[in-house]
Amino acid sequence: MLFCFCEGGSCILTQVSDNIPTEELLKLHEIGFKLVPLSHDAKTPAIEWTPIYENPDYWTLEKLMGESHRFNNVATTFGKTRHGLYLYELDIDSEAVYNILFNLKHEGADETYSFVDNAIKTTYVTKPRKPNGFHIYWLSSLQHEPILTKDCRPGFEFEIKSGKTGVSSLPPSTHRNDASFRYRSFGQPKLFVSDEMYDRLISVLAECLRTDNGSDKRATISSGTIELKDIEIELFSQVILPYYKNGCRHSLVYGLSGVLHKSSISKHSTIALVEILAVKQNDEELRSRITTVEETYQKDAKLVSGNRYLLDVLESRTDVTTAKDVLNETYRIIGKGSCTLWLPKAIMTEYTFKTMRDNHEIWYYDGKVYVNQGESVIQKLCELMHSKIKTHEVTEVVNHISRRSRVDRSKFDSNPDILNLDNGLLNIHTGEFTEHSSDYLSFVRIPIKYDPKAKCPEIMKFLHEALKPKDILTALEFIGYCIYRSAKYEKAMLCIGGGDNGKGTFLKLIEHFVGANNVSHVSLQDMNEDRFSIARLYGKLIITYADLPSEKLKYTGIFKMLCSGDFIRAQKKGRDPFDFTNFAKLIFSANQIPQSDDRTYAYFKRWIIFHFEYTFTRNCRDTNLIHKLSAETELSGLLNLALIALKKLIKDNEFIYADDIKTVEENYLKDSAIVQFLSDKCIINVSEKDCIARDLYHAYIAYCKSKKFAPVSDNVFGMEIQAHNVTKQRRRVKGSLEYCYLGVKLC
Template sequence: MRETNPWVNQYIRWGISIFPLKERDKKPILSWEEYQHRHPTAEEIQSWVSNGHRNWGAVCGAISGNLVVIDVDKEELFRELNLDDFAKETFTVRTGKGYHIYLRVDSPIRRKSLIWDGKEELRFQAEGSYVVACGSLHPTGKEYTHYDGSPVEIKKYSVSILEDIEKRWKRYHNLDKIEEKRKVIKESTTRGKDLEEFKRKVGMKLIEKYVEPKRRYYNYWQGLCPFHDDHNPSFTVYEDTNSWYCFGCQKYGDIINFIQEIEHLDFISAIKKIEDETGIEFFSREKDEETGEEKKKISHATLAEIILNMHHFITLRDTEEILWWDGKKWCFNGETKIKELCQRIIEEIGKMEKATNHIVNETIGYIQRRTYIERYLLNSNKRKIPLLNGIYDLETGELLPSSPDFFFTYCIPVEYDPSADCPKIKNFLKQILHEEDIPVLLQFIGYCLIPEQKFHKALMLIGDGANGKSTLISLIKRFLGPSNTTSISLQTLLENRFAVANLYGKLANLYADLPDETLKHTGLFKMITGGDTLSAEKKFKPHFEFEPTCKLIFSANKVPRTLDDTTAFFRRWILLNFPNKFEGDNRDPYILEKITTPEELSGFFNLVVQHLRWLLEKGEFIENKSTEEIREDYIRKSDPVRAFVMDYINQGRIIENPDAYVSKDELYAEFIKYCKKIKLPVPDKSVFGRSLKSVLPTIGETRKKIGGEMKRCWKGISLDVPKDEEQSEEEEWF
């Protein structure tokens, strides 16, 4: 007689619906579905027991008190998911290959399988399923036994415990990251209504023509990525959201992006390719009334959605100006870009020869209404610098990928190379400047890289012609980028109401050879350098308000005089003197090309950023003069001849006497020494002569015999410089 199962009565006491299975098998000997809805009668059980049935099935689900059996086959999974903790709390059976963990939940659930690499790894046996009961025999002959250490009772849990176990399983296989990425990618790949409907109809089946599925799950599958050398399936297709993501190369998109990428097509061509491959059309058709020819039809809304998927656009709420993303920065000619795209798309889909004004204007309006942002978002990230090969993070030193999300309207035309140097630029700066002035210049150029007026400073480069000022201005312009700079004189800025609008979004205003015109109204200059809110307008455009971040850099032979004698004006200036001349053999006509190679500019960026960090850490420029010192320096540099005469008269070095005279060459040489000693610009000899007459109107000109030679002289003054001082100055300067 066959041995009966000793656990049958225990299952009955637990209220579990049971039925007999085939001997040493998992299959029922009868139709078991009715026992999902009723318990077997005592007579049925007695009959089955008397027939000596050893193998029994335990029905899961509501009929057995919302019984759920966690069915796991792998020992490793049992340990890694900490299921052994449950085995200590509730009845658990050791199966042929794994475990059955019995528990009851507070609400009924359907059976669920967790599949990895095409195989069921973990099952929640619930409504609609059964398990082989304890005491039965596995087909291998091994008995289903009570797991040592587990109680002979079935504990009740919240159904959320199963969700927790599923999360553990997903973490075990890194599927939690796949699920998380699914949500992000879905949001990133959502398009307009018409395109979403097209994607829904097409689905993701077309991708299987290019990528073979290696692993399938509920609503996504994985294969080897076609976009990089992939050996472990990392290319993930989310069929329920019509999107894909590669965990290896981080590329992502939808079916349109995929076809664009793998077939090297633009957006419109990719849609056409999908139409050809699937037979599903995106563009509807209409018949031409004149020719009877059937042509593709497109609405302005669909046209706008296509354009929005080809390029990024934003619209400034205050002026309704449209900007478009060129891959490195936001550009202001967005409306022109849309017009160009409208014509191209309509021609490519074969609707008509040209885009009508009506559909173009409707498309522009649609894009504007979809893309409004506030102006303050532009260039608001003050510690990141957009470069050709990425976004440089000033705080961490990292190079981040370029992204429209930073809202930069400029890009420095330089590639970041942490190992680059700029020996030619360094040598050039040593030739044109006093060595102690180089650090403050580098700090100011670095200051131009951050969109803020934190230090309330402007820069004036001073010196007569052929001394490197214009070359330095050109170097800075090429470094920052011509499109990121403007060139407006200080006088024009202060007097032309439209001029200030040209500063918006620029890094620097670089103006060479500032005219020698007196500055009468300097309020706007102080507002610009102070970063105060300005109201600006462009011709035939609405006015707008902005906080200026454009740095002001001017060069001049002589600092312009000013009627503003306030501290607020003078403390804003950094004045740098250019003491040397480069003429004849000393002049290199190709110097600019030599110092603006890509390698030199990359090295210059490293040098400038180093000095910018010092500036930000210290909170002030290296040249930290008092306001009174700056005032005196400015006044002297605005009229160096007057400063020379007044100083020398006060010191008794120039003596006014109607009968006295001094050689013009001797006086000019003394003037040069004076200027170099206190870093003043040196005007040429003719300018010096004209200025001297305006300062000393009583002097005249004459010729005198000096040292046996006839020399041109100034009459009415004499020069008295001690011999020992004259000698020391000659040694110092010459």
């Protein structure tokens, strides 16, 4: 734009930039708009805008500043933004719509309110030239079809712009038909996020939409259901008719009703379809078929049969491939518009999905518990319901469902008093037993049937044989503690003993009790050295590791944090890190306690140590024992005992029958003294080197005295040394036969 400046009798022509200021562009970009540069005429894009629509990350701050000279005026396009949400604009074009939106009433209220006034207080709103015009912008995680002027009744025009519906001018641009007019912002410098705004507007403005054959927007949206056209119902009947035969008509109608109800097809359309099928096949039970439809539509769409049931019915009348083709054709007919619009809703009526906010893992509800395979389920359903779907469309459907189902990880299994069992949900304090529900967010299901009358004689017999009498109640309390999703008692279990003494069977029994899906196997050493190992604890009830290595524990910090249920960070390979509170109980077995430099009270107080001293000889060893112990009735009986013991533990607020901390420390040091002695004073597997047995034992006694350890007897010492793969034999030493440990050298 040229301006004339006169000074001292001389006139100078100079050009002053009338571009949109860079700081204004940066503000609009930060708000979330997908900016399109417009020319001086305020209507012609200065560059091709389709790439901006297709690429949410088209503008970086550097690129926007570098190309700010292109913005004589500025507009926005719609579709997905760089934050993954979809941008919408309500364009009020008529006085009638203006009056409707300025005079709304809440249900049951007499006073009116203004939708526009509320929008001005919460989101970005601009004022065009029209006296009754407003442009109201918002974001949503849902993708909807646009509403255009052609979809509206004459005199009731409005538009909801979305997707690839062009561009819309933003402040401080000039108007395309009036260069003296500039758009102004009347609202907030932010975009309101709402998944309900679109449906709310359609509901309020339902009477403004056309209902003639030129547009079925009103029938599709305002009632929340879709009315199929006569030609669509006729086509649908031709697809289904070959399979509407005696013997499966009721099942077919039941399955069709469920699928159509889930897909928001109206009851009227479904009945019309069933009537055509019944007439063409001379079905005398038409009234019964219609009753089936009506009963189906009286239920929540999520609770009725879906595509899996219908597919089973079709497969009973034809081959699998044809059945899938019929189901696919069904969804092709009832799927209105882009598959990325209708597929997410159809799939979400088949399953309940929950997506973790922190790392975006998608979990689905399998009828009893949430399973971490949601993305795979969505992909399979996409292919089943739309065989020609493209890879990028599948990705879009997955992302759409992910955005609609976000939830905080902390919401899952948040009440430790509720146990998710095989046949329902049990409150351990009140005894209330209820059916499974997707409303109860749970990763953890214990595969045991709750039977308050069940007993476990085989398990109790085993515990009496394998454990010391004083340890049995503590063992039952710890088993109950394993299914209690809290780490408030800060305990881990260590089972010590040689071979054939029942400690391995004891660990397997606990694993069967909590269920394989609730168990992970990580050693104490790996917890410190493998950065991905902690993630394997998430959502588990127990972490077991049999035959723990005798390697020295360099760090015990992670162990103590896990025992105490501290907030801890974990990461799975290829995924973002996430934080969680651990409730998995740590259970280990070993021939020797691993050496540790940690001698603190905080370390020893976390251990419950069980000594398995009874050896099951070959003659009395039952090779089928674990199968007997893990029988369904036995585990149900153990659950009853574990619940009694758990309630006692909660009442006492500690394991009152477990060894005190001083005794645990003494036993730990005694049991690990041999390991430390071998590590500090011996070299093992030295060729042609033998050590006289009594010399090695005397050296061990001296070592224990220096460390203030309580030594074990000569016989126990010998057994423990041989447990470290050291052979004891008689050898001739200086003319005398002596018992020697082969390959051992004292340092």
